[in-house]
Amino acid sequence: DAGVTQSPTHLIKTRGQQVTLRCSPKSGHDTVSWYQQALGQGPQFIFQYYEEEERQRGNFPDRFSGHQFPNYSSELNVNALLLGDSALYLCASSTGLSYEQYFGPGTRLTVT
Amino acid sequence: QKEVEQNSGPLSVPEGAIASLNCTYSDRGSQSFFWYRQYSGKSPELIMFIYSNGDKEDGRFTAQLNKASQYVSLLIRDSQPSDSATYLCAATNFGNEKLTFGTGTRLTIIP
Numbered sequence: 001d002a003g004v005t006q007s008p009t010h011l012i013k014t015r016g017q018q019v020t021l022r023c024s025p026k027s028g029h030d031t032v033s034w035y036q037q038a039l040g041q042g043p044q045f046i047f048q049y050y051e052e053e054e055r056q057r058g059n060f061p062d063r064f065s066g067h068q069f070p071n072y073s074s075e076l077n078v079n080a081l082l083l084g085d086s087a088l089y090l091c092a093s094s095t096g097l098s099y100e101q102y103f104g105p106g107t108r109l110t111v112t
Numbered sequence: 113q114k115e116v117e118q119n120s121g122p123l124s125v126p127e128g129a130i131a132s133l134n135c136t137y138s139d140r141g142s143q144s145f146f147w148y149r150q151y152s153g154k155s156p157e158l159i160m161f162i163y164s165n166g167d168k169e170d171g172r173f174t175a176q177l178n179k180a181s182q183y184v185s186l187l188i189r190d191s192q193p194s195d196s197a198t199y200l201c202a203a204t205n206f207g208n209e210k211l212t213f214g215t216g217t218r219l220t221i222i223p
Contacts (some may be wrong), residue, residue: 031208042116042200042213043156056210067134090155094208099144101208103155 001027002027003029004093012110013081019077021107025093031055032074033101034066035090043090050096058089078109115139118201118214127223131188135201135214138182142203145177145184146211150198159186159199191221 005024015020025032031050035043045058049068068074072093078085088108092101116137125131135145148156162168162175162184172216174187184203185219188195203208 033210035211040215042202042215043211045210045212050212058210075187088155093213096208098147099161099208100158101211102145102158103148106155 004012004091004102005030006043006089006091006104006107008107009105010108010110012077012112014112015083015103017081018077018079019081019107019109021078021089021091022071023076023091023093023104025091029093029095029102030072031094032068032072032078033092033094034074035092035103036060037088037106046076060065068077081111083111085109114214115205115212116201116214118199118217120215121218122220123217124220124222125191127191127193127221129191131191131195131219131221133186133199133201133219135210135216136182137183137184137212139203139205139212140182141205142182143206144204145175145203146204147175147184147186148200148202148213149195150200150216151160152180152198156200157223188219193221193223195219196221203209 034046035041047057079088092106098109133198146161147159198216201214
């Protein structure tokens with residue numbers, strides 16, 4: 001049973017560029033949440049997708065957008081990258097039938 | 113005031129002893145609480161969750177919840193060097209909705 005997968009593992013971008021991160025949820029899970037974790041901090045909630053709709057959103061600007069596909073996989077897009085967007089981006093999958101959210105390995109984004 | 117607060121540590125505990133990690137929360141609407149372990153450079157790994165007042169045990173781990181005091185704790189018995197990691201406390205208001213995390217407590221088990 002495959003767990004949550006994310007791609008790419010690492011990414012280096014320049015300020016002003018755009019980036020797309022990808023996530024495949026754990027088998028049987030239909031909900032995907034995205035979190036940003038800066039160094040030395042706890043993960044911060046970006047948004048959650050369920051049934052291809054954004055169900056909840058955290059305190060992040062519109063530069064952060066997402067999408068969920070019919071197979072429940074998801075993308076996180078960040079436009080006009082800033083140096084402060086450098087962080088570990090985590091995807092978590094879950095199902096409405098349970099409480100647990102399981103994290104993928106994350107994508108380390110560095111903005112120079 | 114942060115919604116979920118943890119002592120950042122570091123907390124050092126001798127091998128074989130009990131490690132006690134604490135967390136407080138400010139939102140009385142919080143219903144479920146989670147403990148994640150995060151090794152350096154890795155993603156958070158779910159250890160256990162609790163939503164009822166009292167204790168919940170899973171192997172060497174015991175989670176404790178006191179909603180009146182808005183307090184959650186994690187006890188690790190017979191601490192092992194492999195338990196050395198950052199422990200993240202998280203809360204959610206309902207089901208699998210957004211997790212609100214504390215900043216984490218760094219735990220070091222001393223052989």
